[in-house]
Amino acid sequence: MSLALDPAAQDLLFRDAHTANTFTDEPVTEEQVQAIYDLVKFGPTAFNQTPLRVTLVRSPEARERLVQHMAEGNQAKTASAPLVAILAADNEFHEELPTLLPSFPQAKDVFFAERPVRESSATLNAALQAAYFIVGVRAAGLAAGPMTGFDAEGIRKEFLDDDHTPLIVVNIGKPGEGASYPRSPRLAYDQVVTTV
Amino acid sequence: MSLALDPAAQDLLFRDAHTANTFTDEPVTEEQVQAIYDLVKFGPTAFNQTPLRVTLVRSPEARERLVQHMAEGNQAKTASAPLVAILAADNEFHEELPTLLPSFPQAKDVFFAERPVRESSATLNAALQAAYFIVGVRAAGLAAGPMTGFDAEGIRKEFLDDDHTPLIVVNIGKPGEGASYPRSPRLAYDQVVTTV
Numbered sequence: 220m221s222l223a224l225d226p227a228a229q230d231l232l233f234r235d236a237h238t239a240n241t242f243t244d245e246p247v248t249e250e251q252v253q254a255i256y257d258l259v260k261f262g263p264t265a266f267n268q269t270p271l272r273v274t275l276v277r278s279p280e281a282r283e284r285l286v287q288h289m290a291e292g293n294q295a296k297t298a299s300a301p302l303v304a305i306l307a308a309d310n311e312f313h314e315e316l317p318t319l320l321p322s323f324p325q326a327k328d329v330f331f332a333e334r335p336v337r338e339s340s341a342t343l344n345a346a347l348q349a350a351y352f353i354v355g356v357r358a359a360g361l362a363a364g365p366m367t368g369f370d371a372e373g374i375r376k377e378f379l380d381d382d383h384t385p386l387i388v389v390n391i392g393k394p395g396e397g398a399s400y401p402r403s404p405r406l407a408y409d410q411v412v413t414t415v
Numbered sequence: 416m417s418l419a420l421d422p423a424a425q426d427l428l429f430r431d432a433h434t435a436n437t438f439t440d441e442p443v444t445e446e447q448v449q450a451i452y453d454l455v456k457f458g459p460t461a462f463n464q465t466p467l468r469v470t471l472v473r474s475p476e477a478r479e480r481l482v483q484h485m486a487e488g489n490q491a492k493t494a495s496a497p498l499v500a501i502l503a504a505d506n507e508f509h510e511e512l513p514t515l516l517p518s519f520p521q522a523k524d525v526f527f528a529e530r531p532v533r534e535s536s537a538t539l540n541a542a543l544q545a546a547y548f549i550v551g552v553r554a555a556g557l558a559a560g561p562m563t564g565f566d567a568e569g570i571r572k573e574f575l576d577d578d579h580t581p582l583i584v585v586n587i588g589k590p591g592e593g594a595s596y597p598r599s600p601r602l603a604y605d606q607v608v609t610t611v
Contacts, residue, residue: 222450223556228424232550233457253604254418260601261429263549265563267599273608281611315606320599343563343582346539350546353459354428360419367461367539378611386539403463403516405456408449410511412469415477415574 242392290368300390438588486564
């Protein structure tokens, strides 16, 4: 069974792509991040809520503040990656719904009047978008190093506010020497997929 | 700025792809789902935990049971899609970690001894994998119709168990007549991305 997607694209996005832990010095430009966003912004979310918000940590001073909140094993790579992005969920995404969902502008009040509902919806849908973003980084010919090992409350206070929940921090750049570990095993199809 | 990914692949996965609400009768085969899984299983997750579990609802009897738990606006399309998949998080994923992460088999006990920690990690990482799966459906030349409008507790009891959390139900098939709504607006880059 062959997929419709070109094999070279399969390799670029999934088969040859690996999480990178070291990077070359080559910078990641604003134009590259814009091109990534302009591709992955079309990925689907519930009610088109698109709650992902991205903080690009570029200045040396901000990078130093971020590194303090990373788990010890993530500090060196976060300090040295050409670009680091904090991917967060906007728990007040519903304010944009009248614009984002012109076919059903009442969704804001009908479904998302309560904060706990918004938080769980924002987390799920921003996580979908975080995955699209990782795919987009690879689509740009770059390597991603997504991390969840950090002090979320610390990053929220340092870079965001109470309305935003940091989900993933991603190192971005061209892979450096010994950038990736050997591929770990994956579960077999029958361990993951059940038919009823 | 052009991406490394071929423009045709960009179109297939993001730019021309739309959530489908109607489908043709053409079946989605087991081989297609296997090909999708064999591509997207490589998408990255924290500690390679890969907590996504997929239930393919194929029998008419099971389909009828599923439709009962869908929100009213999702019932007709869930009843008529060639294939429907329940995407769930396995909150006991840590049992597989010694196999999945041979470089650090202790992760199971060091990081995931507590159920609430596992649940939030499983939800986040299974959501990443749900997005890879949606991209994979499109890579197979099929359309996805992801939905979060359903009674999660009902689906859990009907098809899963207390260790699994249903996150998204996805209709899958070739798009039918009037399958998709007009593209809704997306946020501008500057509304989503901040640089510090």
